[in-house]
Amino acid sequence: MTKLLVVATSNPGKLREMQAYLANSDWELTLKPQELEVEETGDTFAANACLKASQVAQATGQWAIADDSGLEVAALNGVPGVYSARYGNNDSERIARLLKELGNEVNRQAQFVCAVAIARPDGAIILQSEGICRGEILHAPRGDGGFGYDPIFYVPEKQLTFAEMARELKGSISHRGQALNALIPQLKTLLSNE
Ligand code: IMP
Numbered sequence: 001m002t003k004l005l006v007v008a009t010s011n012p013g014k015l016r017e018m019q020a021y022l023a024n025s026d027w028e029l030t031l032k033p034q035e036l037e038v039e040e041t042g043d044t045f046a047a048n049a050c051l052k053a054s055q056v057a058q059a060t061g062q063w064a065i066a067d068d069s070g071l072e073v074a075a076l077n078g079v080p081g082v083y084s085a086r087y088g089n090n091d092s093e094r095i096a097r098l099l100k101e102l103g104n105e106v107n108r109q110a111q112f113v114c115a116v117a118i119a120r121p122d123g124a125i126i127l128q129s130e131g132i133c134r135g136e137i138l139h140a141p142r143g144d145g146g147f148g149y150d151p152i153f154y155v156p157e158k159q160l161t162f163a164e165m166a167r168e169l170k171g172s173i174s175h176r177g178q179a180l181n182a183l184i185p186q187l188k189t190l191l192s193n194e
Contacts, residue, residue, distance in 0.1 A: 002028045005118075008056040008066035010034055013147065018065065020171070021180045025188050032056045032064070045069060045082060045115035050125050057119035069114035069175060071149050073098065073137060075107040084149070095141060095152055108136040110153065114175035116183055127186055131178025135162075146170065 005027040007015050012031065019029050038055045042048040045068045052066035070084030080087040080098065088094035102108070111134045118127040133155070141151035143163030150162035155173065162170050171177045 002026045004062050005029050006032050006060050006062045006064045008032050008052040008064050045113050049115040049117040053117040053119035054123040058123040061121050064119045067116045072111050074109040075105045110137050112175040114179040116179040129179045129182040131175040133175040
């Protein structure tokens with residue numbers, strides 16, 4: 001029997017990404033109702049993921065999954081962090097602002113972090129995980145795939161930015177991929193125990 005899992009996002013891209021990860025499970029994923037907005041008031045990725053999963057589960061009366069993610073730049077003490085989405089009005093503004101703040105700083109180390117939380121229909125959080133992908137911030141964008149800060153996030157082991165990677169490669173090493181992969185075995189057994 002399949003079970004409904006509401007994805008606490010209005011972003012169809014995120015829904016597609018999660019559907020790909022859960023393709024072989026018995027969960028049927030659906031987007032949250034558009035009018036249901038959850039304010040990200042937490043000061044960690046995990047706190048925001050829990051907040052979103054819990055509120056969407058309670059409001060819909062269904063199981064819910066939420067993620068919260070962002071980019072932490074070492075030389076900027078972890079900024080933009082939980083403010084990654086609010087760091088500018090659009091992707092190019094956000095990238096321009098980050099490159100300006102970093103200037104000619106020699107330490108270009110950065111990491112993408114993603115926290116995922118799953119809530120029961122009563123809002124209780126029952127699964128959580130976190131994924132990290134380390135890289136470096138380039139001086140100028142490279143590549144035109146992906147979204148967000150992808151064109152300036154360079155992964156030395158692959159010698160590519162996230163924006164230059166095939167979707168499958170990014171998915172296999174990314175923060176979101178790692179966080180979701182860690183949850184999948186548990187998510188699959190949840191169904192059989194319900
Ligand atoms: P969220 O939807 O609150 O998780 O917002 C996360 C923000 O962090 C996005 O708007 C992007 O700016 C940035 N971000 C998170 N994951 C990625 C990624 O995989 N590539 C590029 N930017 C990302």
